[in-house]
Amino acid sequence: MSVVSVEGLTLRFGDRVLWRDLSFALERGELLAVLGPNGTGKTSLVRILLGLLEPSAGTVTIDGRLPAEMRSRVGYIPQQRIFDRELALRGRDLVRLGLDGHRWGAARLSTTEHERVERTIESVGAGGYADAPLGRLSGGEQQRLRVAQALVSNPSLLLADEPLLSLDLAYQQIITGLLDSHRRSAGTPVVFVTHDINPVLSIVDRVLYLAPGRWAVGAPDEVLTSEALSALYGTPVDVLRLRGRVVVVGTPDDQHVHHVDHAH
Amino acid sequence: MFTSLLAQHFVHNALAAGAIVAVVSGAIGWFVVTRGASFAVHAISELGFTGAAGALVVGLDPIVGMIGGSLGVGLVLGMLSLRGRERDSAIGAVLAFGLGVGVLFLSLYQGYATEATNLLFGSIVGVSDRQVLELGIVAAIVLTGVVALYRPLLFSSVDPEGAEARGVPVRSLSVAVFLLLALTTAEAIQVVGVLLVLTLVITPAAAAQRLTVRPARALLLAVAIALVATEGGILLSLAQPWPTSFFISAISFGVYLIARIYDAAGRVAS
Numbered sequence: 001m002s003v004v005s006v007e008g009l010t011l012r013f014g015d016r017v018l019w020r021d022l023s024f025a026l027e028r029g030e031l032l033a034v035l036g037p038n039g040t041g042k043t044s045l046v047r048i049l050l051g052l053l054e055p056s057a058g059t060v061t062i063d064g065r066l067p068a069e070m071r072s073r074v075g076y077i078p079q080q081r082i083f084d085r086e087l088a089l090r091g092r093d094l095v096r097l098g099l100d101g102h103r104w105g106a107a108r109l110s111t112t113e114h115e116r117v118e119r120t121i122e123s124v125g126a127g128g129y130a131d132a133p134l135g136r137l138s139g140g141e142q143q144r145l146r147v148a149q150a151l152v153s154n155p156s157l158l159l160a161d162e163p164l165l166s167l168d169l170a171y172q173q174i175i176t177g178l179l180d181s182h183r184r185s186a187g188t189p190v191v192f193v194t195h196d197i198n199p200v201l202s203i204v205d206r207v208l209y210l211a212p213g214r215w216a217v218g219a220p221d222e223v224l225t226s227e228a229l230s231a232l233y234g235t236p237v238d239v240l241r242l243r244g245r246v247v248v249v250g251t252p253d254d255q256h257v258h259h260v261d262h263a264h
Numbered sequence: 265m266f267t268s269l270l271a272q273h274f275v276h277n278a279l280a281a282g283a284i285v286a287v288v289s290g291a292i293g294w295f296v297v298t299r300g301a302s303f304a305v306h307a308i309s310e311l312g313f314t315g316a317a318g319a320l321v322v323g324l325d326p327i328v329g330m331i332g333g334s335l336g337v338g339l340v341l342g343m344l345s346l347r348g349r350e351r352d353s354a355i356g357a358v359l360a361f362g363l364g365v366g367v368l369f370l371s372l373y374q375g376y377a378t379e380a381t382n383l384l385f386g387s388i389v390g391v392s393d394r395q396v397l398e399l400g401i402v403a404a405i406v407l408t409g410v411v412a413l414y415r416p417l418l419f420s421s422v423d424p425e426g427a428e429a430r431g432v433p434v435r436s437l438s439v440a441v442f443l444l445l446a447l448t449t450a451e452a453i454q455v456v457g458v459l460l461v462l463t464l465v466i467t468p469a470a471a472a473q474r475l476t477v478r479p480a481r482a483l484l485l486a487v488a489i490a491l492v493a494t495e496g497g498i499l500l501s502l503a504q505p506w507p508t509s510f511f512i513s514a515i516s517f518g519v520y521l522i523a524r525i526y527d528a529a530g531r532v533a534s
Contacts, residue, residue, distance in 0.1 A: 071431030074429070078426065081425075088298065097415070097423065102432050105412055105415065107415075146426075149426060
C-alpha cells in the first residue's frame with residue numbers, strides 16, 4: 001500500500017481553480033519534488049498534506065488515515081527563516097519540541113526519548129552546537145536543526161517546503177544529503193517543494209509540476225522536457241540541459257526560476 | 265524600629281502578597297518576552313486601571329473591574345494575534361483610548377483619590393487577609409494554566425510554524441497566554457501599581473534570558489529574580505520610607521543590568 005495517496009484533489013479559491021483532479025501516490029522511500037511558478041498552490045498542497053487546509057474536492061490519506069489525524073506522524077521542514085538573535089533557546093530544545101512539543105503539561109523526556117534526541121542531533125551533524133543559543137547560529141546550522149526536529153519523531157512522511165531557500169551551495173548539498181540518506185535508511189517518503197530542481201535533481205524519483213491551472217507528474221525525464229512543459233503551459237517552452245543542470249526558458253511567468261546562476 | 269515592624273501583621277501580608285505576585289509574574293514573563301509582547305503587558309495593565317476606575321464609579325470592588333478590564337484587552341489581543349508593527353500600532357491606539365476613558369471615570373468618581381493613586385502606583389502595605397487569599401487563588405489558576413500548557417505554549421512561542429504543522433492549536437494558545445497574562449497583570453497591579461507592572465512581568469524574565477538559554481531554567485530564574493525584587497523592595501521600604509514600588513523596580517532593574525553585563529562579558533570572552 002502506498003504511504004501517501006492523493007486522489008482527485010481539487011483546490012479552488014473563489015473562481016480560481018489552482019488544480020483539478022490532482023492524483024499521485026508515494027511509495028516507501030520515494031522522493032517527490034514539487035515544482036512550479038509562484039501562485040500555483042505548492043504551499044497549499046503542503047498545508048493539505050498537513051491537514052491544515054481542506055481541499056475543495058478529493059481525498060488524501062497518509063498510512064491510510066486522514067492528514068489531520070497524522071500531524072504528529074509527519075515531519076515538516078519549513079523555509080529557512082532565521083530565528084531571532086536574542087531567542088533564549090538552544091538548538092537541542094528546538095529538536096526536542098519535534099518529539100514532545102505537542103503534548104500537554106510539563107515533563108522530562110524518558111531516557112529512551114532523550115537518547116533519541118541525542119542520536120538525531122548527531123545524525124544531522126549538529127552535535128557541536130546543539131547547546132549554543134539558536135539565534136546566534138548561522139542559517140545553515142539552524143536549518144540542520146530544523147531537519148533534526150522533523151526527523152526526531154521518526155515520521156511516516158517528510159514534508160519540506162523550500163528548505164534550501166537562502167542557503168549557500170554547500171549547505172544546500174548538506175540538507176539534501178541528509179534528507180536523501182534518511183529516506184534511504186528509514187524508508188520515509190519525502191515531498192520536497194522547491195522552485196529550483198537542480199540542487200535535488202540527482203536524488204529525485206518523481207516530479208510533480210504545477211502550472212497555472214494544470215499539473216503533470218512523472219519521472220524527471222518525462223516531465224522536464226520541452227514537449228511536456230509546452231503542453232502544460234500551453235505556450236512554447238524550452239527545457240535545456242547544461243552541464244548536468246536543467247534550465248527552463250520561455251515560461252509565461254518571467255521571474256521563473258531555473259536559472260543557471262542562482263543568486264547565493 | 266525595623267525589627268518591630270517585621271513583627272507587624274500588615275508586613276506579613278505584604279510579604280505574602282509580594283511573594284505570590286512575584287511567582288506568577290516571573291512564570292508568565294518568559295513567554296511574554298519570547299513572544300515580544302512587552303507592550304501588550306503595558307496595555308493590559310493600563311486597561312486594567314480603566315476597568316478599576318469604572319468599577320469605582322459604579323460602586324463595585326475596583327479589583328473586579330481591574331480583572332475585567334485586563335481580561336477584556338487580553339482576549340482581544342489574543343484573538344487578533346497580530347504580529348510586528350501592526351500589533352504595536354493597534355495596541356498603542358487601544359491603550360491611548362482606554363486611558364482616556366480611565367481619566368473620564370476618575371473625574372466622575374467622587375470618592376477618595378487615594379484609591380486611584382494606589383491603583384497607579386501600588387499599595388502593598390495595605391493588603392488585607394482576604395486580598396492575600398484572593399491573590400493566592402488567582403495565582404493558583406495562572407500557575408496551573410502555565411504548567412498544563414507548558415510544552416505546546418513553549419513550542420508555539422518559539423516556532424509557531426513548526427508547532428502548527430505538528431497540530432498544536434497555535435491560535436487558541438495565543439488567546440490562552442493573553443488571558444493568563446491578564447490575570448497576572450491584575451495581580452501585579454495590586455503590588456506595584458499599573459505603571460510598574462512591567463518591572464515584575466518583563467524585567468526579571470528579560471534578565472533571566474540573559475543568564476541562561478535553557479527555557480525551564482530561565483523561567484525559574486525569572487521567578488527567583490521577581491521574588492528577590494518584591495521581598496527586598498518591601499523590606500527596604502520598611503527601613504527607608506520611600507515608596508515600595510521604587511525599591512522593587514530598582515532591584516529588578518539592577519539585576520537586569522548585571523545580567524546584561526554578564527552576558528556581554530561572556531560574549532566578549534568566548
